[in-house]
Amino acid sequence: MDRSLLRALYEVVGEAGLISDFAGCLPYECDALAIISQRPELVVLPADTEEAARAMAILHAAHIPVVPRGAGTGLAGGATPRADAAVLSVARMKQVFEINAADRCARLGAGVVNAHITEACNHHRLFYAPDPSSQRACTIGGNVGTNAGGPHGLRYGSTTRHILGLVVVAPNGEIIDLSHPQPDPTDLDLVGLFTGSEGMFGVATEVTVSLLPQPAVTETLLAIFSSLDHACDTVSAIIAAHLEPAALEILDALTIRAVEDSVYAAGYPRAAQAVLLVEAEGSEFEVDTTMSAISSLLTEHRCIETRRARDESERTRLWAGRKGAFGAMGRIAPDLFVADVVVPRTRLREMVRRATDICQELGLRMANVFHAGDGNLHPNICFDRRDAEELGRVLQAGEQIMAACLAMGGSLSGEHGIGLEKQANMANQFEAADLSVMERVRGALDPERLLNPGKLLPNRSCLELGDGWLPPTTTGALR
Amino acid sequence: MTTLAASLASLLGPAGNGPNPAGLALPVAAPADEAELLELLAFARSEQLRVIPMGSGTGLTRWRAGTGADFALSTRRLTGVLAFEPDDGTLAARAGTPLHELAELAAGSGHHLSPRLRHAPTASLGGVLSAGRAGPDRLRLGPPRHQLLGTRIALSDGTVAASGGRLVKNVAGFDLHRLHCGSRGTLGIILEACLRLHPAPEVSSRLATRFAGPDQARAAAELVRRGPLRPWALVLEELTGTDGSCTLHLELGGAEQVHAAELAWVRAAMAELNGATLAPASGEELDHWADGAGARLTVTCQNSRLAAVAPLLAELVPGPQVTQPDLSQIHVFGHGPPLTEAERHPLAQRLARQGARITGHARAAEPGAEWSARIRGALDPLSMFAETEAGS
Numbered sequence: 099m100d101r102s103l104l105r106a107l108y109e110v111v112g113e114a115g116l117i118s119d120f121a122g123c124l125p126y127e128c129d130a131l132a133i134i135s136q137r138p139e140l141v142v143l144p145a146d147t148e149e150a151a152r153a154m155a156i157l158h159a160a161h162i163p164v165v166p167r168g169a170g171t172g173l174a175g176g177a178t179p180r181a182d183a184a185v186l187s188v189a190r191m192k193q194v195f196e197i198n199a200a201d202r203c204a205r206l207g208a209g210v211v212n213a214h215i216t217e218a219c220n221h222h223r224l225f226y227a228p229d230p231s232s233q234r235a236c237t238i239g240g241n242v243g244t245n246a247g248g249p250h251g252l253r254y255g256s257t258t259r260h261i262l263g264l265v266v267v268a269p270n271g272e273i274i275d276l277s278h279p280q281p282d283p284t285d286l287d288l289v290g291l292f293t294g295s296e297g298m299f300g301v302a303t304e305v306t307v308s309l310l311p312q313p314a315v316t317e318t319l320l321a322i323f324s325s326l327d328h329a330c331d332t333v334s335a336i337i338a339a340h341l342e343p344a345a346l347e348i349l350d351a352l353t354i355r356a357v358e359d360s361v362y363a364a365g366y367p368r369a370a371q372a373v374l375l376v377e378a379e380g381s382e383f384e385v386d387t388t389m390s391a392i393s394s395l396l397t398e399h400r401c402i403e404t405r406r407a408r409d410e411s412e413r414t415r416l417w418a419g420r421k422g423a424f425g426a427m428g429r430i431a432p433d434l435f436v437a438d439v440v441v442p443r444t445r446l447r448e449m450v451r452r453a454t455d456i457c458q459e460l461g462l463r464m465a466n467v468f469h470a471g472d473g474n475l476h477p478n479i480c481f482d483r484r485d486a487e488e489l490g491r492v493l494q495a496g497e498q499i500m501a502a503c504l505a506m507g508g509s510l511s512g513e514h515g516i517g518l519e520k521q522a523n524m525a526n527q528f529e530a531a532d533l534s535v536m537e538r539v540r541g542a543l544d545p546e547r548l549l550n551p552g553k554l555l556p557n558r559s560c561l562e563l564g565d566g567w568l569p570p571t572t573t574g575a576l577r
Numbered sequence: 578m579t580t581l582a583a584s585l586a587s588l589l590g591p592a593g594n595g596p597n598p599a600g601l602a603l604p605v606a607a608p609a610d611e612a613e614l615l616e617l618l619a620f621a622r623s624e625q626l627r628v629i630p631m632g633s634g635t636g637l638t639r640w641r642a643g644t645g646a647d648f649a650l651s652t653r654r655l656t657g658v659l660a661f662e663p664d665d666g667t668l669a670a671r672a673g674t675p676l677h678e679l680a681e682l683a684a685g686s687g688h689h690l691s692p693r694l695r696h697a698p699t700a701s702l703g704g705v706l707s708a709g710r711a712g713p714d715r716l717r718l719g720p721p722r723h724q725l726l727g728t729r730i731a732l733s734d735g736t737v738a739a740s741g742g743r744l745v746k747n748v749a750g751f752d753l754h755r756l757h758c759g760s761r762g763t764l765g766i767i768l769e770a771c772l773r774l775h776p777a778p779e780v781s782s783r784l785a786t787r788f789a790g791p792d793q794a795r796a797a798a799e800l801v802r803r804g805p806l807r808p809w810a811l812v813l814e815e816l817t818g819t820d821g822s823c824t825l826h827l828e829l830g831g832a833e834q835v836h837a838a839e840l841a842w843v844r845a846a847m848a849e850l851n852g853a854t855l856a857p858a859s860g861e862e863l864d865h866w867a868d869g870a871g872a873r874l875t876v877t878c879q880n881s882r883l884a885a886v887a888p889l890l891a892e893l894v895p896g897p898q899v900t901q902p903d904l905s906q907i908h909v910f911g912h913g914p915p916l917t918e919a920e921r922h923p924l925a926q927r928l929a930r931q932g933a934r935i936t937g938h939a940r941a942a943e944p945g946a947e948w949s950a951r952i953r954g955a956l957d958p959l960s961m962f963a964e965t966e967a968g969s
């Protein structure tokens with residue numbers, strides 16, 4: 099790395115904000131999709147918007163690509179660096195600028211950890227709704243980058259519904275303030291466009307989120323099934339009956355056992371083939387009505403037992419099992435490939451079966467833990483990355499699961515994003531024209547394609563676009 | 578018939594040269610299908626014509642056509658449902674399909690389609706989305722951009738492109754459909770759109786109660802806002818009271834038991850507040866006030882600013898006000914036409930000091946204006962799509 103560049107950056111971010119040594123850069127070589135990695139030569143950690151803007155301007159002048167990064171918990175390789183790029187991490191931007199209880203919103207630094215938002219406004223009896231299972235680690239900036247979902251997205255929607263404003267540093271270092279005190283954008287919905295753009299338009303440095311009043315009543319129920327099919331059918335029936343619980347999460351037998359063997363043990367019955375975690379929130383009358391209608395459907399769909407959380411500690415325990423499920427899988431195999439696909443909610447059972455068959459045919463162990471109420475599946479494939487042949491089969495299974503899901507009218511991703519992992523598959527979900535228009539918008543906001551290049555949009559179709567497309571120089575090495 | 582109108586007629590046949598519902602002084606071309614629409618865009622390119630995209634034209638009574646447009650392109654003949662999945666809660670249709678038809682279809686399976694626009698019976702799906710027009714149900718369900726799951730768009734260069742899809746959860750690709758929602762046709766023409774459906778209330782009630790003045794009504798609205806209800810609409814209306822009184826309109830709905838409990842709660846709360854009783858009211862009226870049609874001016878600000886902005890506004894533009902708390906919106910009614918751009922300008926500055934803005938006013942200084950301009954340049958490099966200007 100050019101010394102004068104390092105010096106210029108050092109002057110902006112100081113020692114705490116600059117990493118350029120081998121060991122220091124190593125933790126930034128991948129996100130939670132650890133099978134693709136590339137150590138960066140430079141990591142910049144600005145403390146605020148001003149520093150980020152000045153650092154970006156320096157990197158822009160030197161034509162150095164920038165990979166925005168939050169906590170690196172992404173599961174699609176979105177924050178995985180390229181050899182020639184600098185990582186720009188918002189992890190130090192942890193300021194809570196304002197909690198506005200009257201208007202139910204909060205202005206935060208992009209590095210604030212998701213779970214800390216609710217902690218910061220708890221005393222106003224408000225909460226921040228999107229709750230990815232990684233919420234104790236992931237940042238609000240990263241959540242904006244991926245348009246993160248979570249178990250309670252069923253009732254409250256994904257991140258995009260909750261972002262009121264952003265301050266963004268553009269690729270050239272310009273500060274674009276997209277925050278406004280009114281409920282609607284006054285012109286184009288740039289905040290909506292930016293959310294879920296996987297760091298390809300700029301770096302969000304400040305985020306204004308909406309806060310919701312805490313529900314008066316929350317009721318959590320564990321429904322136990324002797325068949326995964328029955329659990330899936332129950333969820334389809336609950337949706338078809340127009341019921342609106344806050345969350346509907348399924349865990350299958352392998353996941354249940356992994357959870358019960360781990361520190362996240364939640365008291366799920368080990369003999370069950372599936373459990374469905376049902377939560378309803380709202381006023382007492384709303385929760386009672388929803389839960390009694392769901393109880394009838396559970397009986398109708400051969401649920402063998404239900405357990406109602408009697409207090410907050412039981413509720414926390416039931417959720418700890420769900421939220422810790424990915425971590426618990428570590429007991430089964432050293433690595434976990436977390437697929438993330440969506441199908442219409444009428445086809446849950448069919449898709450879960452298909453994914454199971456695919457993994458069986460390829461001799462792989464797969465566990466299901468997923469946001470069933472949204473049709474968002476996470477077939478988790480257990481493997482050991484040191485076994486190259488097995489890794490090959492895992493990737494093959496991932497491809498087949500995506501293809502099956504698209505054939506059912508589904509989507510490649512419900513919440514983790516496209517990143518590096520699913521980039522090539524985009525051409526299977528979208529037409530070339532769709533992708534070319536996405537590329538046009540990207541080119542409008544980042545004409546030199548310096549922000550997170552080589553992500554999300556597939557290379558092949560981009561090359562076909564000709565005009566102005568700069569192919570990525572590397573796409574990370576498969577380890 | 579002008580030469581242009583004649584050319585359009587020869588391209589589309591007599592049916593394509595439809596009546597002009599918005600009273601525009603422009604020829605209106607209504608292609609019968611997507612192929613004709615693309616032909617029309619090709620014609621506009623070859624003749625370097627500027628086009629105003631429109632749905633059925635309902636919305637254009639609110640937006641004055643910008644200068645320099647040669648003809649309006651209406652999608653009102655591109656109709657039909659493309660996919661209706663009641664058990665998944667999604668509905669996709671062509672842009673010209675009247676919204677009320679889609680709402681009726683959804684209602685048949687116990688669903689509610691948002692936005693609810695009772696006062697725009699001819700409004701089309703594409704037109705409503707382009708205008709970003711919300712209904713009173715926004716209070717409960719959010720703005721139209723949150724209902725939109727995906728679109729197919731025709732750009733001025735003839736490219737037809739989709740984004741999003743027909744799924745309630747989906748993050749694949751950039752959310753370009755969010756850009757089109759509220760863009761007033763300046764980026765391209767919406768051909769198809771898919772919306773998320775919501776469970777319709779089993780029963781619902783519209784209620785109204787009168788208070789001595791806006792302060793008391795505002796206090797009541799705040800009580801409702803902080804209470805355990807999920808109202809479908811909430812409006813404060815000053816017009817009824819020549820004596821300065823103010824009426825609070827409220828719409829509740831849900832499953833039978835939920836509804837009964839909500840009604841009991843709100844009745845008790847209002848009685849406790851100042852002995853107010855809630856009387857059944859007409860939904861028509863509520864929707865009418867929430868819609869703000871005929872308002873001279875509409876202002877938005879944060880909820881906490883409403884109490885400060887309302888009196889300032891009353892001083893600047895005297896006239897009865899209709900307020901939608903939580904949506905942070907005030908419509909000013911009264912005698913006289915909607916204010917002109919020149920009349921709005923000094924008001925906008927005074928209001929801005931209170932954190933309020935006039936809707937549709939002065940875009941140039943908006944945050945992100947340059948990004949918006951660049952996106953417009955990328956999607957409509959020929960500047961074919963003429964901008965429309967805010968009316969009221």
Ligand SMILES: Cc1cc2nc3c(=O)[nH]c(=O)nc-3n(C[C@H](O)[C@H](O)[C@H](O)COP(=O)(O)OP(=O)(O)OC[C@H]3O[C@@H](n4cnc5c(N)ncnc54)[C@H](O)[C@@H]3O)c2cc1C
Binds near residue numbers: 238
């Ligand atoms: C155990 C586990 C459970 C998970 N559960 C869920 C879940 O329930 N729901 C869910 O949605 N995801 C889940 N994830 C995935 C991940 O946590 C989310 O994608 C999260 O939003 C990433 O946040 P991050 O701060 O780690 O961002 P990163 O991983 O660092 O970055 C994610 C993407 O956003 C971009 N980005 C980061 N910061 C910014 C910024 N400030 N401005 C612009 N772009 C930026 C990056 O370039 C990258 O493309 C889970 C991951 C793990 C490991």
